[in-house]
Amino acid sequence: MDTTRQRLLHLQGTVPIKMGKVAMSPGEDGLIGIPFPEHSNELLSHLNDQRRTGLLCDLTLTSHGARYPTHRSVMAAVSLYFRRLFGAEEGGGEGGGGFSVCQLDCVAPDALDALLEFAYTATLTIPSSGMRDVLRGAQLLGIQCVADACRDILGETAEAEGQEVSAGEQRPLQATCERTVEIANVVEKISRRKTDRKKPPSPEPEELHPKLGQNGDPRAIREHGRGATLNGGLLHWAQERSLIAHPPPTQNDKLSEDDDMEGLDGDMMRSNSFPSSVADRGAATSVAGGGRKRKSQTPQQCPVCQKIIHGAGKLPRHMRTHTGEKPFQCSACGVRFTRNDKLKIHMRKHTGERPYTCSHCPARFLHSYDLKNHLSLHSGARPFECPLCHKAFAREDHLQRHRKGHSCLELRTRRPRRGPELGEDGGEKEGSPLSLQAHPSMFHPRSVLEGGGGSGSIGGPSLIFPSGIDRERSLALQALAQLAPQRLASYPELFLRGLEMQGGRDSEREDPGGTRSPALQHDRWADEVEDEEVEEGE
């Protein structure tokens, strides 16, 4: 547990505080715990007011045509079913955005109404005649305390109830794995760090796969995005649905890490950067890791984001990325870290230790990667070259930034540099950084608004968004195109790219086949790069 929380609990237990009065007794670090007992009631009351007025409601429950605006966070707090549903979808604590409708025809409208009243008032008000419906609804939605209370009133035990209700219905409804990717979620995910973006919409764990709802119909419970707002989101959703058929990851299967990308663009995922086979992945890791081989270690699945964490004992470390817990505190400056090894490196700042020394100059560094970067300055090597403008960078992340920033509009006007990483024929040596980078940098033209036809579609030339590493940015822009097309003016380079793909590139080279389909464009672009490299060698 977070030591701060420990302190708070400790202080709450030791410092007597009367309601409404603040009796402070600074503990260690001056932390005090001041309880506000009425806060929870007031909070619930305000939430109920919001529900009644529809304010901030982001989830609508329906039952036989009746609609109940509600809040996802409240439903997730009160219902195991919604907790699993939203937790599985949104990687735990980061969800909550978006709009959705959840059809709950298996719960009687009156019962659903009563359960919602309970959720927002902590009081269950139902006619005795409706008790059984409420019990059924509470069981289906995983509201245990209500189910227990109903059983008490009905004079039934859970076991007796279990005989009456089929085993499948006894359990709370399982969150369906029909992943609802709503616009807000899409945009939100895009805003997250790349590392987060690598986190999956992974195949749901077995327990989250659809179970039969009432009457054995899995469609009895389903949630779907409000489609009118975002075609891109629906497209994404539909693509991710295809993942449902994928088997759960096996122990040696690392696919879950990147299968979100596969779901979006399988072709891109099969590029050099994303070896498709486990063996390939191992080889890639081996290359990147300087010869390290993957050791078979028990992978564990994160219960929050479903990411498969490789390495024994690594799951707690990963979990702290969700909880935000930083148990390791610097004794010198108080800065906290999620990991012990990061704290250790941090301590070098205070000790002055710089263990990584440059063999060419007196420079010393805190981190090994700093030395690595520094060495590239001595060598002058710029092994990471933009395949479009052929500008070379010493660091791979700088090349990525160069491409992501869409600053590379001077397409192919520079000649490829001839460095040690290039073979005599001008081609790339296998395994060089260039060859690794070539594919992801390809812009994969795709008309994202095709069939978009909604009110939010914009006129003029079709927008064409880059794909590959810019995939999620592309999704954000798709969302933007639908929701606030006027704001796309902030992205003039996208229009430029669209024109390039449609005609601008023709000014560089005629299109002998006259084929302009996006897929063919992608292939042709790749071919052109290869062609030019051949030309360079001649």
Added chain:
DNA sequence: CTGGGGATGGGGCCC
């Protein structure tokens, strides 16, 4: 826009 420093998170190896 680029170069450089630093931070973060994941994976491999070892104890």
Added chain:
DNA sequence: AGGGCCCCATCCCCA
């Protein structure tokens, strides 16, 4: 199995 240590990729920030 859990954790320490290390390396790596990637990201953010600043000059």
